[in-house]
Amino acid sequence: MRKSSIFLIFILGCTLVLSLVFLDAHFQTAGDLPFLRQEIKVVETLKLTDLCLTTEARHTRHPSQADWHSPFQSHPGALDHFPSGAIIQPPETIIKGYEPHRQ
Amino acid sequence: MSHIVNKQRNILDFALSSLLRRKGRNLALVTVYTLVVFALASVMFFTQALKKEAALVLGATPELIVQKMVAGRHDLIPLSYIDQIKKIRGVAAVTPRLWGYYYDPLIRANYTLLVNDTYPLPEKTIAVGAGIARVRNAHRGSKINFFAYDGKPVVLQVRGILSEESELLSSDLILISAADFRRLFGIPAGYATDLTVQVRNQKEIATVAAKIQQFLPDTRPILRDEIMRTYEAVFDWRAGIVIVVLLGALLAFLIFAWDKAAGLSAEERREIGILKAIGWETADVLQLKFWEGLSVSLTAFLLGIILAYIHIFLAAAPLFATVIKGWSILYPNFRLTPFVSFSQIAVLFFFTVAPYTVATIIPSWRAATIDPDQVMRT
Amino acid sequence: MIELRHIRKVFNAGQPNEHVAVDDVNLAIGTGKVTVLRGPSGSGKTTLLTVLGCMARPTSGRILLQDREVTSLPARFLTAIRRKTFGFIFQQYNLIQGISVIENVMLPAYPNGDSLPALKQRAEKLLDLFNLRPKASARVEWLSGGEAQRTAIARALVNDPQVIIADEPTAHLDTKLSRELMEIVKEFKAQGKTIVIASHDPIVHDSPVIDKVVDMRDGRLIHSGAA
Numbered sequence: 001m002r003k004s005s006i007f008l009i010f011i012l013g014c015t016l017v018l019s020l021v022f023l024d025a026h027f028q029t030a031g032d033l034p035f036l037r038q039e040i041k042v043v044e045t046l047k048l049t050d051l052c053l054t055t056e057a058r059h060t061r062h063p064s065q066a067d068w069h070s071p072f073q074s075h076p077g078a079l080d081h082f083p084s085g086a087i088i089q090p091p092e093t094i095i096k097g098y099e100p101h102r103q
Numbered sequence: 104m105s106h107i108v109n110k111q112r113n114i115l116d117f118a119l120s121s122l123l124r125r126k127g128r129n130l131a132l133v134t135v136y137t138l139v140v141f142a143l144a145s146v147m148f149f150t151q152a153l154k155k156e157a158a159l160v161l162g163a164t165p166e167l168i169v170q171k172m173v174a175g176r177h178d179l180i181p182l183s184y185i186d187q188i189k190k191i192r193g194v195a196a197v198t199p200r201l202w203g204y205y206y207d208p209l210i211r212a213n214y215t216l217l218v219n220d221t222y223p224l225p226e227k228t229i230a231v232g233a234g235i236a237r238v239r240n241a242h243r244g245s246k247i248n249f250f251a252y253d254g255k256p257v258v259l260q261v262r263g264i265l266s267e268e269s270e271l272l273s274s275d276l277i278l279i280s281a282a283d284f285r286r287l288f289g290i291p292a293g294y295a296t297d298l299t300v301q302v303r304n305q306k307e308i309a310t311v312a313a314k315i316q317q318f319l320p321d322t323r324p325i326l327r328d329e330i331m332r333t334y335e336a337v338f339d340w341r342a343g344i345v346i347v348v349l350l351g352a353l354l355a356f357l358i359f360a361w362d363k364a365a366g367l368s369a370e371e372r373r374e375i376g377i378l379k380a381i382g383w384e385t386a387d388v389l390q391l392k393f394w395e396g397l398s399v400s401l402t403a404f405l406l407g408i409i410l411a412y413i414h415i416f417l418a419a420a421p422l423f424a425t426v427i428k429g430w431s432i433l434y435p436n437f438r439l440t441p442f443v444s445f446s447q448i449a450v451l452f453f454f455t456v457a458p459y460t461v462a463t464i465i466p467s468w469r470a471a472t473i474d475p476d477q478v479m480r481t
Numbered sequence: 482m483i484e485l486r487h488i489r490k491v492f493n494a495g496q497p498n499e500h501v502a503v504d505d506v507n508l509a510i511g512t513g514k515v516t517v518l519r520g521p522s523g524s525g526k527t528t529l530l531t532v533l534g535c536m537a538r539p540t541s542g543r544i545l546l547q548d549r550e551v552t553s554l555p556a557r558f559l560t561a562i563r564r565k566t567f568g569f570i571f572q573q574y575n576l577i578q579g580i581s582v583i584e585n586v587m588l589p590a591y592p593n594g595d596s597l598p599a600l601k602q603r604a605e606k607l608l609d610l611f612n613l614r615p616k617a618s619a620r621v622e623w624l625s626g627g628e629a630q631r632t633a634i635a636r637a638l639v640n641d642p643q644v645i646i647a648d649e650p651t652a653h654l655d656t657k658l659s660r661e662l663m664e665i666v667k668e669f670k671a672q673g674k675t676i677v678i679a680s681h682d683p684i685v686h687d688s689p690v691i692d693k694v695v696d697m698r699d700g701r702l703i704h705s706g707a708a
Contacts, residue, residue: 002597003119004112007398014405021412025441028416032440035268036159042269044163045221046276047200047299049330051157052232055213055275056431058204062215063337064330065170065177084429091333110594117584117591124579370578377575380536381589381636382564384557475560476531478575479648 054084064091111394114387118394133403139355140407140455141414142348147447148415149423150338155442157334160272161327165299166308168200168325169315179294184319188300191314193307199295201284205249205277210238212432218281226280230263234274234433252289259283267436274435300324367466375467379475388471389464396463400456407455408448416441483510483533483644483675488542490528490700502528503539504700510677511693512643515670517686518679520697526679527648529697533677534646535563564589568637570647574629576621576636583608583617586635593640600639607635611665627658634665644675651682663688 042048050062059066122129169188171180185197201218214235224230231241239247241261249257265273284290300315302308312324375388383391414420419438428434490503503525510516510533518526531537532544535551544552551562568589576585586604608614611631616624621632630653637645651659659682667690669676678685686694696703 002112002116003123004115007115007119011401011405014402014409017409018405021409022443022445025412025416025443028441036156036440038266039156039160039269039272040163042266042272043160046217046219046273046278047165047198048272049161049164049168049325051153051160051271051334052215052234052274052276052435053153053271054427054429054431055215055234055433055435056429061204061213061275064325064333065168084427084431088337091329105596106594109596110592113587113591113594113597113600116597117580117588120580120584374577377577378588380569380571380575382560382567382640383589383592384560386557387592474537475563476528476537479527479531479536479571 053088056084060084060088063088066091111390114391115394115398118391118398121391122395122398129399133399133406135355136399136403136455136459137407137410139352140404140451141410143352143455144408144411144451145414145420145422146338146348147451148411148441148443149420149439151444151447152415152439152442153338154335156271156440157337158331161331161334164327164330166302166305166327167300167312168297169300169319169322170297170325171322173321177297179290180297180322182293182295184322185298187318188298188315191311191318193303193311195301195303197301198299200297200299201281201290202296203284203288205287207239208250209248210432212238213275214277214433215275216277216279216284216287218284219278220281222278224262224278224280226282227259228262228280229259229283230265230278231261232265232273232276233267233270234435235277236261236264237436238433249287251287257283257287270435271437271439274437275433367470371467372470373478375470376473376475376478379471379473380478385471389467392464392467392471393460396460397456399463400459404452404456408451412441412443415439482512482545482547484545484548485509485529485533486543486545488529488532488539488544490525490532490537491540494540502700503532506542506700506702508695508702510675512675513670513673514692515666515676515678515690516693516695517691518677518695518697519681519686521681524697525700526697528700530646530648530677530679534567534569534644535559536569564592565640566643568640568642568645570633570637570645570650572649572652574633574653576629576632578622579620581618582613582621582624582632585621585632586639588639589636590639603641604635604639607638611635626653627661630654630658630662634662642674644677645669647676647678647680649680649682650678651680651685656684659684663690666690 049064052061054060169180169184171178171184180199182199185199188194188197198220203216205214205216206212207214212235222230229247231239231247235241239245241247241264243261243263245261246258247261249259251257259279265276265278279287285292300311302311308326308328312326315322315324378388378391379385414422416439419436424434485506485508488503488506488508489501492500492502506525506529518529520526528537532539535544535546538552542552543550546562546566551559554562577588583601583604586607587600590600590603605614605617608617611634613628613631613635616628616632621629624632630650637647650662654662663684666676666678666688670690680686685691
């Protein structure tokens with residue numbers, strides 16, 4: 001078989017797998033809807049504010065509840081002491097106004 | 104039409120033969136390139152899926168939370184604030200929340216303790232998240248020892264375990280009765296952790312928040328919008344791992360581009376000269392280089408994306424989990440809902456395949472425009 | 482019939498190292514004839530071949546290919562004409578290293594857009610002609626000098642050109658192989674092809690197959706007549 005045929009079949013195969021991936025994503029998302037609805041209900045009833053992604057530090061367990069000074073070290077953009085703090089962005093409220101937001 | 108197809112396939116044949124001549128080098132190239140795409144796509148899939156899920160789920164979060172600040176720290180809020188807030192026009196209801204963290208020295212894990220009025224628990228009983236049940240090996244009826252603020256032991260019995268399906272939200276939660284919560288942390292009766300405020304008209308939330316700050320200057324309101332925006336930006340490009348991955352990818356691309364730009368060897372130049380001499384046009388040579396670049400980059404792109412999907416959604420992101428886990432003992436086992444969009448793939452395509460292909464063609468451009476008689480003159 | 486009129490080719494024009502490679506050459510090359518350009522190195526033979534084969538444009542003068550003026554054609558058309566009309570055999574063979582003999586032979590035909598089976602058939606026929614069939618899938622760097630030369634000739638023929646242009650084809654061949662080459666040239670002539678060879682090898686210009694020897698020195702023709 002000529003090389004271009006092998007290559008085109010390979011690319012076609014990969015594209016096919018990629019389409020299957022999309023199909024999988026589609027069905028998975030559709031199938032997850034009941035769970036997502038359940039999650040929404042949990043948030044609503046327990047009055048939760050954050051995702052439980054990491055439990056190592058206060059400000060990465062509840063990023064949206066983080067206060068001005070303690071988390072994210074000395075500067076909102078600085079790399080954190082905790083590994084998770086280095087990958088989670090400081091909350092909107094802190095980025096928006098580093099100084100207390102008093103009009 | 105078949106003429107054009109034949110021509111391109113012939114040129115593609117030769118491009119592949121050309122690449123196979125340096126099998127080791129090009130295989131290494133494809134491998135590194137695949138890894139770059141894999142890393143970028145993994146970050147993209149992971150953060151997008153998290154953001155989407157957060158946006159969906161946290162839409163149900165309280166619309167306004169009021170916290171008291173003391174010396175720059177979040178402090179307990181007096182329940183007397185409730186009446187003052189209720190006086191503000193447009194406020195429908197104010198509910199206190201009791202929540203906090205408990206560090207379990209036995210297994211060195213942090214728990215989030217939460218009092219919930221919707222499902223009131225009898226005293227001395229708790230409901231625990233699936234993560235805690237896992238690390239403490241707890242089941243219905245097990246007893247867990249806690250130490251109160253004053254060092255006295257408090258034994259609480261597990262009455263229920265929260266669903267594993269909501270682990271992304273509740274893995275480390277312990278639902279507890281208000282009385283037990285206060286006894287555990289020594290919180291006096293007139294205080295709560297913070298207050299949630301319900302506003303009649305959604306459009307007035309910001310106004311109400313401003314008024315609360317005006318009347319109670321030692322508080323800070325947290326709006327639902329702000330929480331949502333926090334999660335929109337949670338793994339923004341500025342965040343550490345994204346920067347590291349992006350920098351890595353950028354560096355890899357620079358090396359590629361450098362290799363390509365500087366790497367048009369005398370040998371390659373000579374070959375282009377030969378092709379010109381035996382009757383190839385400049386455009387034919389550029390098409391050859393296009394196919395060379397595309398076959399490498401498309402292969403890497405497709406493999407990288409497929410691997411990234413497997414990594415994030417089928418294998419539950421083991422590489423990122425290590426980072427997120429960090430020092431935490433208690434790690435939620437969550438499976439992300441695969442929110443994948445064509446636009447993500449398109450963005451990746453343009454940031455990976457396009458630059459490489461262009462980087463392959465551009466340096467050849469000059470070589471391809473040499474006069475065909477060059478070969479005979481040397 | 483290829484006609485050259487007042488061909489002049491200057492390299493690095495207007496610069497201190499300006500070099501007139503070919504100067505005021507008038508030459509008619511008959512169809513189906515074997516013409517040899519003879520002269521010492523640096524006499525302008527190779528340059529004249531490149532101009533003649535539409536590889537390079539003359540600085541001034543005109544080239545007529547079957548009474549058609551080609552000097553002023555845009556590069557794309559010129560390349561297409563060159564690819565279909567001329568087959569080139571280079572002094573250094575100029576094969577592409579690392580790929581197979583048959584791929585090297587097919588290479589000039591790729592831009593034509595012929596289907597691969599047809600192309601392969603043509604190439605295999607040529608390989609048969611030059612006893613290269615067993616080497617078809619061998620890499621070119623494994624070939625002997627004679628085999629490489631024959632591969633280069635097969636490549637020059639793959640588009641079935643009317644005119645074959647060879648630049649010092651015997652430079653790297655021993656006497657036996659050189660004589661074999663002239664036998665091949667004889668066959669081409671028998672097929673009605675026009676052949677132009679630049680060479681200062683006596684085996685070439687003493688060969689009975691030659692119709693015309695053109696002597697060159699310092700870019701000019703000094704004598705032209707029948708061999």
